[in-house]
Structures are given as C-alpha cells and as structure tokens.
Amino acid sequence: MIDAREIELSAVEWATVARALADRRGAVGGDGLLLLGKSLRSCDFSMAMFNSDGSEAETCLNGLRCVARMGFEALGIDQARVALKTSEALVERVPELAPGVYSVLETAGPASLDVAAWPMVGEAAPLVERAIPRLPGERRFTAVAMPNPHLVAFVEAVDEDELVRVGEVCEAAPDWLPNRANVSFVEVRGNALFVRTFERGVGLTDSCGSAMAASTYAACLTGRIGWDRETVVLNRGGMVRARAGEDAMVSIAGNATYEWTGSVTVDLGSGTAGDLVIEAWRNDEIAAWGAVADEAAWG
Numbered sequence: 001m002i003d004a005r006e007i008e009l010s011a012v013e014w015a016t017v018a019r020a021l022a023d024r025r026g027a028v029g030g031d032g033l034l035l036l037g038k039s040l041r042s043c044d045f046s047m048a049m050f051n052s053d054g055s056e057a058e059t060c061l062n063g064l065r066c067v068a069r070m071g072f073e074a075l076g077i078d079q080a081r082v083a084l085k086t087s088e089a090l091v092e093r094v095p096e097l098a099p100g101v102y103s104v105l106e107t108a109g110p111a112s113l114d115v116a117a118w119p120m121v122g123e124a125a126p127l128v129e130r131a132i133p134r135l136p137g138e139r140r141f142t143a144v145a146m147p148n149p150h151l152v153a154f155v156e157a158v159d160e161d162e163l164v165r166v167g168e169v170c171e172a173a174p175d176w177l178p179n180r181a182n183v184s185f186v187e188v189r190g191n192a193l194f195v196r197t198f199e200r201g202v203g204l205t206d207s208c209g210s211a212m213a214a215s216t217y218a219a220c221l222t223g224r225i226g227w228d229r230e231t232v233v234l235n236r237g238g239m240v241r242a243r244a245g246e247d248a249m250v251s252i253a254g255n256a257t258y259e260w261t262g263s264v265t266v267d268l269g270s271g272t273a274g275d276l277v278i279e280a281w282r283n284d285e286i287a288a289w290g291a292v293a294d295e296a297a298w299g
C-alpha cells in the first residue's frame with residue numbers, strides 16, 4: 001500500500017509497479033498493490049487497486065479498510081467517503097474487534113446481478129444458482145458484481161483443485177467472459193460462511209473482501225442467511241463480520257492491520273524492484289491479529 005496522493009504516474013506505470021512489488025519471488029510480494037489517492041468526485045480520498053498481474057480492479061474490500069486507515073491517519077478523520085474506480089464506498093473507524101486490532105466498517109454496493117455489464121455473453125441476468133455450461137464441473141453459480149465480477153458457488157466442502165480449474169477457465173478470458181471473474185466456493189458452517197477464492201489476476205488467495213461481500217449477498221439472495229443479519233465470514237486469513245441488505249448494500253467490519261512500513265525503489269524501465277528497506281515492524285499489531293485469526297479456526 002502506497003500513499004500516492006503526491007505521486008503522478010499513469011495507470012500503465014502503476015501496473016508496472018504492481019507487478020514488480022507483488023512478485024512473490026521479489027523484494028516484497030503480495031496479492032496486489034493498493035494506492036491511497038487524492039480527493040476525487042467530492043470524496044474525502046480515493047483508492048486504486050492493481051492485481052499482481054498488473055490489471056486494475058474496480059474495487060478491493062480488504063484493501064479498502066487498509067486504505068481507509070491510511071487516509072484517516074493522514075487526514076486526522078475517522079470516517080470518509082472513498083472514490084473507487086467506478087463507484088464509491090463509505091468507511092468508518094469502529095471499536096476494536098479484538099484488543100489491539102485497528103478496525104474499520106466499510107459499506108459498498110449496490111451489489112449488481114447484471115451480468116450483461118461484465119459482460120458474460122450468452123447468460124441472461126440474473127444468474128442465481130444456475131449451472132454455467134462453459135465452466136468445468138456441475139456447480140451452480142450466482143453472479144454478483146461488487147462492482148468487480150464474482151461467481152459464487154455454495155458447496156458442501158471446498159475442493160481447491162476444482163476451484164482452481166474453474167478459476168483458470170475464467171482467467172483465460174474466454175470470448176464469453178472477456179473481463180474474467182473472481183470465483184469463490186463457499187461453505188455454510190452453522191451461522192457462519194467460509195469463503196475460499198480464486199482471484200482474477202492473482203490466483204488462490206487467503207482472503208478476498210469483495211468475495212466475502214458477494215458471498216454474503218448471494219447467501220441472503222438464496223435464503224441461506226437472513227437479510228440484515230450480521231454474519232461471521234471466515235477465510236484462510238481470519239474473519240470479518242458482514243451484513244447484506246435488500247437494498248443490495250453490503251457492510252463489512254474487519255481489521256486493517258499494519259505489518260511493517262518500509263521503502264523500495266522500482267525501476268519503471270526494467271519493471272524491477274530494488275531491495276526492500278524495512279523501517280518499522282508492527283509486531284504488536286501482527287500478534288493481536290494473529291490471535292483472532294487463530295481463533296477463527298478456518299479449517
């Protein structure tokens with residue numbers, strides 16, 4: 001995550017920075033790059049998100065909580081309207097979900113069922129628990145845009161190999177799905193959901209906030225959980241508390257944990273990053289969040 005309010009780079013140059021910094025064989029490594037940007041469209045600040053392959057996503061809801069924290073701390077505020085690539089979201093600092101865990105409530109949406117806008121050619125909207133014959137396997141999917149595109153399938157038990165097979169078909173950007181899609185398999189565990197996601201532009205990730213939002217909305221839409229009911233959503237990285245309304249707005253309360261701050265130089269010509277210099281580790285925050293993640297016992 002970079003405070004980019006005073007950095008003038010084109011989207012193509014930021015894509016180069018994202019590929020260099022997110023490369024897991026390189027100096028930093030990550031699922032992607034988040035940018036805190038200047039105020040836009042009368043919002044307090046803006047956010048941009050680039051996946052590790054350099055593609056720019058419409059949103060990133062785990063990332064939004066982190067960018068919100070950076071914006072709050074930079075501007076001395078504790079709630080804000082944030083401009084995203086094609087939408088806006090509300091963020092607010094809330095009481096710690098657990099001791100020592102900086103916590104943010106974000107509200108995004110409206111979730112959309114309009115697959116024609118992705119586009120997904122040849123599938124009529126709404127696509128709710130329907131088979132998609134062009135995908136491998138027998139799963140029934142619900143298509144939700146947050147506004148980034150998500151395919152959600154409710155399963156008895158997540159089969160990661162199958163998830164990767166489906167994700168890779170979408171990742172190849174076939175003619176019928178030129179903008180690809182994030183794909184999630186979701187287990188209903190009592191009153192909670194467990195979400196595993198193959199992300200567009202990244203692959204399997206430990207946690208995807210917009211996928212948790214899309215999954216919560218899909219679970220309400222299909223009667224698995226109640227509208228407006230706070231639901232614990234588990235993932236490989238921990239958990240959030242999510243709530244979807246019939247107005248299609250989805251709220252997520254979760255952590256925004258800093259692990260370290262540091263600096264690194266990226267050569268835009270070669271697209272490579274130099275050595276990372278860590279200025280400060282945030283071991284207290286890492287430990288506080290680690291305790292929550294362990295307790296979430298995602299299985």
Ligand SMILES: N[C@@H](CCC[C@H](N)C(=O)O)C(=O)O
Pocket residue numbers: 031049051056057058059060061062063148149182199200201202207208209210211
């Ligand atoms: N891969 C996504 C963007 C990243 C989403 C993110 N992990 C989240 O937390 O929401 C896309 O290309 O849509």
